Amino acid sequence: MKKKFNRIKRQRIILIGVLLTGLVTLDFIFTSTSMEPGTFKAESDFDVISGATTKVGVVPSDYSELSNPVSRTVNPTYDQIEEMVRKAIELQGGLDWIVSKGDNVLIKVNLVGADSPSGQGENTDVRVVKALIKIIDELTEGDVEIVVAEGTARTNDDPTKDNSVWDNSGYRDLLTDPYLEGIDLSLLNLNQSLGDMVEVDLGSKGTSAKQGTLYHVHKAQLEADVYIAVPVLKIHDTGITNVLKLQVGTAPGCWYGYNKATGTTHSPGIYHDVDQRIWTTEAIVDLSTIADIDFVVVDAIMCLDSYKTYRGDNQVRMNTIIASNDPVAVDHVAARLFCLNPDDIAHITLAEKIGLGTNDPDKIHVKGATIEEVRKKVQQNLAEDGLFGQSNRTWLLSQAFEGTSVETDYIENEAELEPVAGENGWSESVYFFDDRIDLLSYYGGESDIVSYAFSYFYSPEAKTAELWLGTHEGIEVFINGDMVYHYYSLNSSFNDSERGGRVKDINILQGENRLLVKTLNRYGDYSFTLNICDKESSTIQNGNRVAGLKFYTKSAYVGNREKIDDTSGEVLSAYPNPASKLVTILMKAEVAPGTPATVNIYSVNGQLIRSLFNQDIHSTPCRIEWNLENEYGVRVPAGVYLCVARFGNQTETIRIAVE
Numbered sequence: 001m002k003k004k005f006n007r008i009k010r011q012r013i014i015l016i017g018v019l020l021t022g023l024v025t026l027d028f029i030f031t032s033t034s035m036e037p038g039t040f041k042a043e044s045d046f047d048v049i050s051g052a053t054t055k056v057g058v059v060p061s062d063y064s065e066l067s068n069p070v071s072r073t074v075n076p077t078y079d080q081i082e083e084m085v086r087k088a089i090e091l092q093g094g095l096d097w098i099v100s101k102g103d104n105v106l107i108k109v110n111l112v113g114a115d116s117p118s119g120q121g122e123n124t125d126v127r128v129v130k131a132l133i134k135i136i137d138e139l140t141e142g143d144v145e146i147v148v149a150e151g152t153a154r155t156n157d158d159p160t161k162d163n164s165v166w167d168n169s170g171y172r173d174l175l176t177d178p179y180l181e182g183i184d185l186s187l188l189n190l191n192q193s194l195g196d197m198v199e200v201d202l203g204s205k206g207t208s209a210k211q212g213t214l215y216h217v218h219k220a221q222l223e224a225d226v227y228i229a230v231p232v233l234k235i236h237d238t239g240i241t242n243v244l245k246l247q248v249g250t251a252p253g254c255w256y257g258y259n260k261a262t263g264t265t266h267s268p269g270i271y272h273d274v275d276q277r278i279w280t281t282e283a284i285v286d287l288s289t290i291a292d293i294d295f296v297v298v299d300a301i302m303c304l305d306s307y308k309t310y311r312g313d314n315q316v317r318m319n320t321i322i323a324s325n326d327p328v329a330v331d332h333v334a335a336r337l338f339c340l341n342p343d344d345i346a347h348i349t350l351a352e353k354i355g356l357g358t359n360d361p362d363k364i365h366v367k368g369a370t371i372e373e374v375r376k377k378v379q380q381n382l383a384e385d386g387l388f389g390q391s392n393r394t395w396l397l398s399q400a401f402e403g404t405s406v407e408t409d410y411i412e413n414e415a416e417l418e419p420v421a422g423e424n425g426w427s428e429s430v431y432f433f434d435d436r437i438d439l440l441s442y443y444g445g446e447s448d449i450v451s452y453a454f455s456y457f458y459s460p461e462a463k464t465a466e467l468w469l470g471t472h473e474g475i476e477v478f479i480n481g482d483m484v485y486h487y488y489s490l491n492s493s494f495n496d497s498e499r500g501g502r503v504k505d506i507n508i509l510q511g512e513n514r515l516l517v518k519t520l521n522r523y524g525d526y527s528f529t530l531n532i533c534d535k536e537s538s539t540i541q542n543g544n545r546v547a548g549l550k551f552y553t554k555s556a557y558v559g560n561r562e563k564i565d566d567t568s569g570e571v572l573s574a575y576p577n578p579a580s581k582l583v584t585i586l587m588k589a590e591v592a593p594g595t596p597a598t599v600n601i602y603s604v605n606g607q608l609i610r611s612l613f614n615q616d617i618h619s620t621p622c623r624i625e626w627n628l629e630n631e632y633g634v635r636v637p638a639g640v641y642l643c644v645a646r647f648g649n650q651t652e653t654i655r656i657a658v659e
Contacts (some may be wrong), residue, residue: 010413028312038209038282039441043394048355054326056092056333058368060086061319065368072319072374075119076301081321082131085297088323089135091367097138098295098325099226101143106188106224107132108291110231110246111150114157118170121302122310124232127284128299128321130177132230137183142165146183147220148174151190153259159187190218191253194266198222200290207354207433208282210271216255217290222564228295229327233318233334234304234545237381238280239345240306242334243296243327244356247287277434279345288327288347288356295368296330298322300337304563305378318377328357329364339377341545344389344531346435350529353431364532379540389468389543391435391529392515392551398452399425400443402410406520407473409448409490415481417516419454421553426454429553435468440526447524453517457532460548461615462510462622468543469502470529474520475531477539480513480623508532508546509575510613511625512555571652572645578657579628585612587645587652588621597647601656617647 036217061076062069066083070076076084089095099105109124109428116122121601135144152165159166162651166172166187175187197216206213221227231246238245248270251260256269257561263269300320304310314583318337324330328351332342342348342359353361396419401410411417419426432438443449467477477485484506519528534546574585586598599613610631613624629635638658 019646023075032619032622036277038207038433039438040430040432043431046353046431048353052358053326053363053365054358055092055328055365056324056326056329057088058321058333058366058374059088059091059321059323060369060374063072063087063369068454070319073317074319075317076319078127078130081125081127082134083235084136084321085128085131085323088289088297088368089476090322092323092325095139095229095295096134096473099139099144101140101280103225104147104223105136105147105226106220107146107148108221108229108246108250109148109150109171110228110241110249111152111157111169111171114154114163114165114168116169116310119235119302120234120309120636121304121311121315123165123169124230125299125301126174128297128301129230130174130180132176132228132297133180133183133185137180142182142184144184146185147188147224148185149188149190149220149475151218153253155253156259157189157191158413159189171320179639180257188218188220190221190250191258194254196220197252197255202286202289205286205289205354207285207350208271208279209273210277210279211283211286213274215286216252216267220251221250221291226294227291228297229291229293230297230299233300233301233322233337235306235314235338235378235381236306236308236438238241238284238333238347238471239340239381240335240338242331243293243300244284244288244331244347245350247291248284248292251283253339281350282433284347285350285354288351289354293327295325296323296327298330298334298437300334303338303378305338305380307381314379318374318376320374321351326357328352328359329588330357330360332361332364333366333371334370336371337375339375339541339544340380341389341547343550344543344545346390349390350433377538378540380543389531389533389545391437391531392455392457393432393435393437394551394553395430395432395437395453395455396421396553397427397430397439397442398454400446400449400451402448404448404522405488406450406476406486406518408450410518411452414452414516414518415478415483417452417454418514418555435529436527437529438527440524443521443526446521448521448522450518450520453528455514455515455551455553457508457513457549457551459508459510459513459546461545462509462613462617463615464505464535464618465546466533466535467502467504467506467510467531468531468533469504471519472527473522475528476518478514478516478518480509500585505533505535509625511624511627515551556588571650572643572654574643578659580659581628583626583628583656585624585626585643585645586621587617587624587647588649589647591617591648593618595648597622597645599643599645601626602642602644604642604647609636609641614646626656 111123113122118126174370198219200215231242234241251270257263260270261272270283300318303316304314306314331348335342398631421428475487594616596615601610641656
């Protein structure tokens with residue numbers, strides 16, 4: 001049944017011919033006749049229900065349920081790796097619902113270095129693939145055809161020839177391995193030949209306007225009943241290269257060139273950087289859509305930091321196998337194993353947005369070892385994309401105002417704005433496809449204008465964070481009504497945090513925060529980048545978005561939030577009080593940085609209702625919001641509650657009335 005379903009699904013992708021996805025035209029004050037296609041899109045046009053609950057198996061070599069656990073500091077044997085692969089697949093739910101007798105199974109691996117032996121971290125460890133082949137053969141009782149495939153970046157990299165990537169990485173040895181004797185197994189170069197290439201039209205599923213909706217891939221990829229990705233986990237200039245990034249290898253070199261961005265007489269190549277616009281994310285997501293990945297087994301035995309190739313000092317031994325049927329969830333977990341924020345990696349967030357999988361940690365159930373037990377802090381890529389987490393890409397945008405300075409208030413009481421999508425001159429929620437929020441395209445190329453961009457963000461804790469910012473001209477940034485950054489110079493070169501530009505300490509609240517950006521366009525480069533990042537003591541991971549921080553454009557609290565008086569002498573205060581929907585608690589005290597503090601809500605009888613705050617505080621005042629719900633997300637009944645704050649040796653209590 002699954003075999004038939006897969007064929008129907010892939011045939012549908014091949015046969016559907018749809019015009020290029022058009023940009024949604026909103027009611028802007030300016031219209032554009034020269035807009036770069038694919039710059040932005042209305043958030044509502046991502047008509048996908050994504051984020052289903054999923055499982056990911058994580059098995060390190062020292063996992064206690066293995067028969068022979070071994071330290072994560074030594075090179076495991078083949079038998080140990082095979083057991084790790086089996087256990088990770090078992091924890092995820094097995095392969096019997098993925099692979100059936102009579103199937104053609106294509107295993108897509110990652111082969112990069114011609115001189116890199118298996119297990120060095122540059123190419124997928126052949127031992128992981130060997131174990132997977134054996135497991136599939138056993139499951140199908142030998143009634144299966146298995147093809148190990150890759151499209152390397154090298155011209156005519158023939159798997160049958162000596163000194164090829166296939167030869168030096170050990171893959172040719174699989175064909176004569178006595179352990180795999182009798183298995184219908186072959187190796188395939190996805191780059192060859194032109195006669196084996198099939199055109200695929202993604203239609204409305206395509207995300208890369210620059211590439212268009214048409215792609216070419218090897219027919220074997222589309223004819224396979226089951227497609228299994230087996231990447232090796234590495235750092236790259238896209239953040240990480242793992243499951244999704246692996247699919248760039250399915251773009252055939254005979255069609256797109258060697259490397260895939262160089263182009264041929266058939267194609268200009270797979271677009272990467274064009275006119276200051278990075279298109280890699282969309283290409284990764286489009287090729288992942290075509291791949292229609294059924295299952296993933298990640299080789300995280302020996303990984304690489306800094307870059308995708310071995311450079312002598314960038315090996316990171318993780319001794320871990322990851323398995324799941326959800327490629328987005330696997331990339332999410334893999335990023336966190338490297339102590340990176342998945343929300344900083346554009347191809348992960350875009351893949352979820354179009355429905356390829358789950359990026360929500362609350363819906364990803366890790367089976368086996370925990371992420372905290374396995375993770376290691378690694379060196380990010382030294383290219384500019386790797387030094388700066390993903391800019392917030394979803395905004396409400398105001399109308400454009402004629403002006404030559406951001407120091408003028410173009411909207412009354414601007415710092416306290418809480419706009420509603422589609423009302424009072426504000427746009428619907430708009431998603432930008434690049435870290436640079438390209439307002440020039442949005443507003444149609446006009447000069448001498450000022451506009452506003454607005455977003456909320458949720459933070460799981462109150463803390464001092466870093467505002468990472470890039471801009472070309474004048475800009476002001478407000479958080480919760482306070483101006484936290486301004487830049488009034490004009491006609492400078494674009495100076496962004498990707499290149500070590502503007503970074504500033506800011507204080508953010510636990511819960512919902514308001515973010516407003518006011519920008520000026522006088523000379524043409526009307527764009528900015530912005531992220532809110534953890535303060536990082538180690539330079540190898542600067543620019544990670546605050547863990548758990550989420551940007552969004554619609555709040556349940558609009559019109560119910562009151563400004564609290566920061567100038568009062570009270571150590572603990574709350575407003576509004578009585579409260580009907582939301583109460584803001586202000587805690588002020590002179591404390592040493594790093595003082596532990598808690599804020600809890602109790603009934604008048606002393607029963608704990610909700611723990612609101614439990615962390616070290618580094619600066620005051622601290623603002624904490626309570627949405628009048630208990631620990632189980634249920635609104636509390638009307639009545640009087642006690643708010644108790646403890647910091648250092650001091651305890652303060654106030655009463656909060658709930659209407």
